[in-house]
Amino acid sequence: xVKVTQSSRYLVKRTGEKxxxxxxxxxxxxxxxxxxxxxxxxxRLIYFxxxxxxxxxxxxxxxxxxxxxxxxxxxLILESASTNQTSxxxxxxxxxxxxxxxxxxxxTRLTVT
Amino acid sequence: xxxxxxxSGPLSVPEGAIASLNCTYSDxxxxxxxxxxxxxxxxxxxxxxIYSNGDKEDGRFTAQLNKASQYVSLLIRDSQPSDSATYLCxxxxxxxxxxxxxxxxxxxxxxxIP
Numbered sequence: 001x002v003k004v005t006q007s008s009r010y011l012v013k014r015t016g017e018k019x020x021x022x023x024x025x026x027x028x029x030x031x032x033x034x035x036x037x038x039x040x041x042x043x044r045l046i047y048f049x050x051x052x053x054x055x056x057x058x059x060x061x062x063x064x065x066x067x068x069x070x071x072x073x074x075x076l077i078l079e080s081a082s083t084n085q086t087s088x089x090x091x092x093x094x095x096x097x098x099x100x101x102x103x104x105x106x107x108t109r110l111t112v113t
Numbered sequence: 114x115x116x117x118x119x120x121s122g123p124l125s126v127p128e129g130a131i132a133s134l135n136c137t138y139s140d141x142x143x144x145x146x147x148x149x150x151x152x153x154x155x156x157x158x159x160x161x162x163i164y165s166n167g168d169k170e171d172g173r174f175t176a177q178l179n180k181a182s183q184y185v186s187l188l189i190r191d192s193q194p195s196d197s198a199t200y201l202c203x204x205x206x207x208x209x210x211x212x213x214x215x216x217x218x219x220x221x222x223x224x225x226i227p
Contacts, residue, residue, distance in 0.1 A: 040219075041219075042201075042217055042218070042219035042220065043157075043201070043217045050212075056212075090156055090157075097211075097212065097213040098144065098145060098205055098207070098213040099144065099145045099164065099205065100145075101145075101147045101159045101162055101203075102147075102157075102159075102203075102215060103159065104156040104157050104158070105156060106155070106156050107155070107156045
């Protein structure tokens with residue numbers, strides 16, 4: 001079974017802090033993704049990566065950056081956390097583009113106060 | 114903007130009945146279709162993938178795809194209270210330059226009444 005592990009289940013940060021969300025997958029997947037999920041808005045893609053050191057903006061990249069230095073690890077960075085970034089953050093990976101499903105981590109519930 | 118539409122529900126069915134969840138999508142070129150189940154406070158988990166027209170069965174779950182009508186559905190037979198969750202439809206579409214985009218619907222909340 002694919003395992004996608006997110007480093008924290010719950011996180012509380014203060015406005016203006018730099019926040020790192022870590023994600024590791026153990027199945028040698030090429031593709032990794034970061035989503036946020038908010039009530040009524042569904043899943044929204046922040047950033048994705050199809051290869052090491054490669055990144056592409058999703059639908060809502062503003063206020064976020066990412067890092068993929070190793071194939072198995074994809075980090076989401078909130079440069080200066082704001083209250084409107086309070087959300088559930090979901091990391092996912094997939095084997096190939098196009099016909100492979102996403103496998104999600106357990107999620108990180110981030111609260112910015 | 115590519116769209117995946119689902120009725121938000123809630124859809125309430127009695128225990129033992131068939132639950133029918135529907136999804137329509139806008140891109141005729143879509144090739145891959147997925148259903149995810151998401152319990153409250155948890156992450157989505159994959160329950161079905163379907164790639165060609167027709168039905169695909171897995172236990173109590175049946176996915177149905179009709180590309181001509183741009184419609185994909187999920188049937189849950191003998192519904193159980195443990196099936197109560199939000200069901201997300203996801204559709205993969207080619208977005209050009211060798212890239213694919215997975216678009217999620219906002220989900221249908223299913224409630225199975227004992």
